Amino acid sequence: MSQSKPTLVVGGGMSGISTALELSELGLPVILVERSPFLGGKVAAFNKYFPKLCPPTCGLEINYKRLRKAANITLHTQARVTRVEGGPGDYSVTIEVEPRFVNDRCTACGACAEACASEREDDFNQSLAKTKAIYLSSPMAYPRRYVLDKEACDEGDLAKIQEACKYGAVDLEEEGSVLTESVGAIVWATGFSPYDASRVEYLGRGELPDVINNLQMERLADKTGPTGGKLLRPSDGKEVTSVAFVQCAGSRDLKHLAYCSGICCLASLKQISYVREAAPDAKVYMFHIDVRAGKYEQFYARIQADEGVEIVKGKVAGIFQEGDSLRLQVEDIESGEAIKVDVDMAVLATGMVPNTQDLPFEASTDDYGFLMMDESKGIIPTGCVRRPADVATVVQDATGAAMRALCQE
Ligand SMILES: Cc1cc2nc3c(=O)[nH]c(=O)nc-3n(C[C@H](O)[C@H](O)[C@H](O)COP(=O)(O)OP(=O)(O)OC[C@H]3O[C@@H](n4cnc5c(N)ncnc54)[C@H](O)[C@@H]3O)c2cc1C
Known part of the structure; x- marks a missing residue:
């Protein structure tokens, strides 16, 4: 050995x-x-x-x-x-x-980012925001060393960034x-990567900005995220007063992901608690085929007991923009009725793609x-x-x- x-x-x-x-x-x-x-x-x-x-x-x-x-x-x-x-x-x-274009002399002081005006899409924040072209992904980033997206940075900014670093850590010639x-x-x-829910034609086709996925919801709720932890609607920044969690967004569907990813129900139950904490008056819905909480059944029971949360056994058949709101058409499995629900934001519980x-x-x-x-x-x-x-x-x-x-x- x-x-x-x-x-x-x-x-x-x-x-x-x-x-x-x-x-x-x-x-x-x-x-x-x-x-x-x-x-x-x-x-x-x-x-x-x-x-x-x-x-x-x-x-x-x-x-x-x-x-x-x-x-x-x-x-x-x-x-x-x-x-x-x-x-x-x-x-x-x-x-x-x-190349990272920032060497190990970096102390993560942030002077380079302050000097930089160029921006890039913030992949750590799931494209809900922009970062500077020289950035740390988050306050707890590891390694704690800035990285430069040189292609996103204009020439003038490159010179300013280099000048701003008093430790000589910005190395624009690194290969x-x-x-x-x-x-x-x-x-x-x-x-894994999240399943691309824009491929699910009845869930907004990725064209509705207030329909987000469950990884985006993590960033939206985080104090270090793009809204400082406030639940603000991506389209117009309005405070969210109602949210629908849509389970199996592509999962257990032979046209998309035929399998269950096992953790999406728990992720949504967790995220329901984010909404209830950040916006105690908000109305929350969860639409599911069946809730799979596995060994965390008690956690599910806790969320179920919350009067502000409506957990409905129902399949979401469509999401549309209806004026200022999103309209969800749902087949309520228990009553057999087609119901309509209007909300500010919908969170798709997308499954895991290896x-x-x-x-x-x-x-x-x-x-x-x-x-x-x-x-x-x-x-x-x-x-x-x-x-x-x-x-x-x-x-x-x-x-x-x-x-x-x-x-x-
Ligand atoms: C919305 C959501 C919420 C969740 N919440 C919880 C929770 O609260 N509690 C819990 O226990 N679990 C939770 N999970 C599950 C958790 O995300 C996974 O268990 C965990 O991320 C698995 O870690 P991993 O390292 O296998 O994969 P990942 O986290 O996906 O990490 C894979 C790493 O490999 C890197 N990589 C990918 N391709 C390459 C390549 N070709 N070469 C080099 N590197 C590569 C990636 O950049 C990444 O850093 C949640 C999942 C989701 C979707």
Whole structure:
């Protein structure tokens, strides 16, 4: 079981971070590759965790602290694995790293962003806002080092940014690099993306600004998000007084995602509590086929008991703009009636689509595209790229992946 070669962990969300830390704390070297400039994956953008409703700082901050101490983890952000050859115990991989244009002299003081007028779409805030072209994703970003989107920045701003940094951290000439590494095991932890609900024709086709998805709702409710945690309607900034949560937005539908992602009901129940806290007078609806709360049944019961929340077993058949409001047409399954409900905003509970695009190896997947362990190549899938799951489950999964990696030497 002695492993001299490092393990390559691809994906720096909760699954990848947990796997890397498990191995590192056993004294084993790890190369952690994340495609975005910051770690944390979806969890970094949550307002709160279910079921305890604590902030994600609970789990992530502890992991970041452990990462800071882990001298045997080599982290590459803005990086992708483009070639995998060999097999368990002896892989050769190519990693392509994009330039960050900000070196490790950065103290995250923010002077560069103050000097910068150019903006870019804020992907961390799920496109609900813009950021400066030089930015940190959030106050708890890891690594705590700015990143420059050079293409989004005009020439005049580039000079101002460089001048504003008194530490000489802005390096406009930085070039990308291509690394070849020899690794003993590979853990694939690239997570999921939300299903593109604009493909669901009866849910607004992505054309109604006040129809958002559940990841956008996390940012809207967060005090560090684009509205400072106020529930403001994306179209006109009006305070939201009624919200509808639409379950199975594309899920359990043979034309879209045939499977249940398992966590969307819990995510909506959690987000209902955001609305009730931020706007206690707001009316909240949840339309579902059936609520799947799994081991968190008590959490569901708590939300159900709230008089301001109407949980309706009903399938949403259409969402339309009706004057100032959104109109939802719902087939009420219990009464058998077609009902109409007008709200300020609708939140689509979109399911999880595994991030398995552009894999640099021939993948084995299940019927729904989730990555399976491939015995010939030996690449170990973990977390939501393997199956939809909550954070507690993916952390357990990560321990299993670390053990498997250990055994591959
Ligand atoms: C709206 C919503 C709310 C939720 N709320 C909760 C909650 O309150 N409590 C809870 O327990 N669970 C919750 N979940 C589930 C939680 O999001 C997942 O359990 C968790 O994000 C899984 O982590 P992961 O690392 O597997 O995937 P991700 O979080 O998706 O992370 C994957 C990482 O891999 C990176 N990556 C992707 N492709 C590549 C590539 N090719 N190369 C390198 N890196 C790559 C991504 O940038 C990302 O950093 C929620 C899910 C949703 C959708």
